[in-house]
Amino acid sequence: MDGSPDTATADIEGYVPFPDDRIRRYVDEGHWRGLTFHAVVDRVADESPSRRAVIGPTRELSYGELAANSRRLAGAFRDELGLRTDDLVTLQLPNCVEFAEAFLACSRLGVVPALVLPRHREQELRHIVDLTESRAVVTVGDRYDLGFDYVDLVDGIVDDYDHLDARIAITADESEPPTGWHDLAAMRERGDETVGTDVNPCNPGLFMLSGGTSGLPKAIPRTHNDYVYLWEHIATEMGVDADWTLVAGLPVPHSFAFGYVFGAALWAGATVAVEPRLKPDPLIGLVDRVDGDVITLIPKQLIDFLEAGDDATLSTLRVVCSGGQKVPPDLVRRVADRWGAGFCNVFGMGEGAQVISRPDDPLEVQATTVGRPIGPGDELRILDEEGQPVPQGDLGELVVRGPGVFTGYLRNDAANEKSFDDEGWFYTGDVFSRRADGNHEVWGRLDDTINRAGETVYAPAIEDVLVEHPKITKAAVVGIPDETLGERIGAVVELRAGVDSLALSEVTAFFEDRGLAVFRRPERLLVVETLPETDVGKIDRNAAEGLFERTTAE
Numbered sequence: 001m002d003g004s005p006d007t008a009t010a011d012i013e014g015y016v017p018f019p020d021d022r023i024r025r026y027v028d029e030g031h032w033r034g035l036t037f038h039a040v041v042d043r044v045a046d047e048s049p050s051r052r053a054v055i056g057p058t059r060e061l062s063y064g065e066l067a068a069n070s071r072r073l074a075g076a077f078r079d080e081l082g083l084r085t086d087d088l089v090t091l092q093l094p095n096c097v098e099f100a101e102a103f104l105a106c107s108r109l110g111v112v113p114a115l116v117l118p119r120h121r122e123q124e125l126r127h128i129v130d131l132t133e134s135r136a137v138v139t140v141g142d143r144y145d146l147g148f149d150y151v152d153l154v155d156g157i158v159d160d161y162d163h164l165d166a167r168i169a170i171t172a173d174e175s176e177p178p179t180g181w182h183d184l185a186a187m188r189e190r191g192d193e194t195v196g197t198d199v200n201p202c203n204p205g206l207f208m209l210s211g212g213t214s215g216l217p218k219a220i221p222r223t224h225n226d227y228v229y230l231w232e233h234i235a236t237e238m239g240v241d242a243d244w245t246l247v248a249g250l251p252v253p254h255s256f257a258f259g260y261v262f263g264a265a266l267w268a269g270a271t272v273a274v275e276p277r278l279k280p281d282p283l284i285g286l287v288d289r290v291d292g293d294v295i296t297l298i299p300k301q302l303i304d305f306l307e308a309g310d311d312a313t314l315s316t317l318r319v320v321c322s323g324g325q326k327v328p329p330d331l332v333r334r335v336a337d338r339w340g341a342g343f344c345n346v347f348g349m350g351e352g353a354q355v356i357s358r359p360d361d362p363l364e365v366q367a368t369t370v371g372r373p374i375g376p377g378d379e380l381r382i383l384d385e386e387g388q389p390v391p392q393g394d395l396g397e398l399v400v401r402g403p404g405v406f407t408g409y410l411r412n413d414a415a416n417e418k419s420f421d422d423e424g425w426f427y428t429g430d431v432f433s434r435r436a437d438g439n440h441e442v443w444g445r446l447d448d449t450i451n452r453a454g455e456t457v458y459a460p461a462i463e464d465v466l467v468e469h470p471k472i473t474k475a476a477v478v479g480i481p482d483e484t485l486g487e488r489i490g491a492v493v494e495l496r497a498g499v500d501s502l503a504l505s506e507v508t509a510f511f512e513d514r515g516l517a518v519f520r521r522p523e524r525l526l527v528v529e530t531l532p533e534t535d536v537g538k539i540d541r542n543a544a545e546g547l548f549e550r551t552t553a554e
């Protein structure tokens with residue numbers, strides 16, 4: 001499509017498009033460049049085809065190869081599967097080169113993939129296939145050993161959905177695809193390279209899945225334009241250079257690595273490095289092998305990395321991105337000490353809002369705040385319970401709108417009613433404050449607040465203190481219902497290697513030493529081997545709360 005289209009044309013039932021006046025404004029103000037995902041890659045492929053685009057465990061591709069492979073795969077998707085613009089499909093892939101090929105093939109056809117995470121299982125897959133009425137599922141066969149049979153998972157559900165016509169697997173070089181399946185590599189080899197370019201960047205280019213510690217994921221439609229806006233500004237603000245290699249420490253189908261590694265690299269013509277196993281050893285090995293410049297990790301992984309490597313490990317890193325849940329300030333300082341890399345403290349979500357500290361911000365800003373919004377078009381408000389802006393410094397709910405924020409969950413009127421107002425502002429459910437210097441502090445989700453005898457306590461702030469205790473490595477703080485006080489503070493903790501016990505009295509003494517008010521001290525303590533995790537590996541507070549119900553804590 002020539003020029004920058006200024007209206008959404010997607011014919012997808014239950015999709016909430018960007019309104020025309022906002023599209024026109026974003027195009028006029030230069031926030032939306034009218035680029036599809038594949039156009040971003042083709043720009044680099046046309047100028048520097050031999051530049052390295054993706055390095056995986058067994059294959060690597062230049063930009064020229066990535067462009068050509070995704071074109072042929074798109075041809076095969078169209079000719080062999082009959083996929084067309086506005087068809088929805090499901091991708092459940094680990095971090096691998098084939099993700100980039102399949103994702104871009106969809107983009108070229110205007111087919112919209114829902115990005116299911118590798119950790120999702122039957123319930124989530126069924127829900128997404130059903131919600132999106134997916135026509136095809138792309139998943140991993142025997143090419144990567146992930147200790148789980150994804151083919152079997154899909155085979156177990158396929159007969160229940162009339163719309164699910166095609167199953168496509170990534171198989172090992174010497175293998176045949178499973179019965180009834182298509183082989184992605186074979187399709188990529190034989191597909192017709194001539195696919196049109198008539199894809200409207202104002203339309204959805206993917207569905208990110210909402211995280212969530214309870215209930216099933218919601219599908220978050222994201223347009224090409226709105227994600228490319230984020231890619232551009234993430235790359236710019238992190239200072240990504242075309243010579244850099246960005247390493248995905250998290251699943252690429254999740255918004256963190258999708259924006260801060262995959263997209264930022266493609267925007268800058270840099271290299272994405274991926275490894276399906278997201279454990280410290282293979283990831284550290286990958287960073288060392290490719291001389292990684294950037295990595296994205298959630299705080300839990302950062303802790304593991306600090307414990308696993310010596311000072312020489314990861315010495316090539318220029319930027320470390322962490323977030324997805326609150327990064328304890330002490331952890332940021334330890335990372336800066338160890339690697340001397342710039343730190344991006346990232347507040348982000350699949351719905352779009354991105355607020356980050358920059359790699360060259362003072363350490364104090366990186367450690368204690370999430371900095372400033374990513375792009376020049378972002379609109380942010382911090383509102384009180386009556387919907388009024390709070391005075392600077394006060395706490396309130398973060399409410400966002402802009403060229404990089406979605407416009408409504410797919411086929412979910414109830415959630416949209418609850419989360420959006422009439423002017424298109426999205427109520428995030430996160431508690432924020434803005435400092436006088438313009439940097440933002442995160443306090444947790446509205447429902448992470450503990451109300452103890454009328455005092456509001458923010459769980460992440462208490463976790464920050466707990467992980468500074470010399471015996472504790474990870475912590476989840478939860479409210480425990482209490483007849484007299486309303487709620488009491490419970491702490492579930494993982495101990496550092498070599499430590500085998502911790503008493504509540506030691507925690508109390510530590511909090512007392514730090515001068516924390518009595519109502520902010522944990523009153524119940526549970527020591528666990530491993531804290532429960534969400535599908536993307538974040539510490540799962542809801543599940544931690546459940547542990548208290550099932551166990552006798554101290």
Ligand code: AMP
Pocket residue numbers: 210211212255322323324325326327345346347348349350351370428430442444445
């Ligand atoms: P998801 O889209 O599943 O990654 O979840 C997004 C949510 O993670 C946000 O709404 C926040 O509650 C939380 N989150 C993300 N980044 C941070 C951060 N840096 N600090 C605190 N919470 C965060």
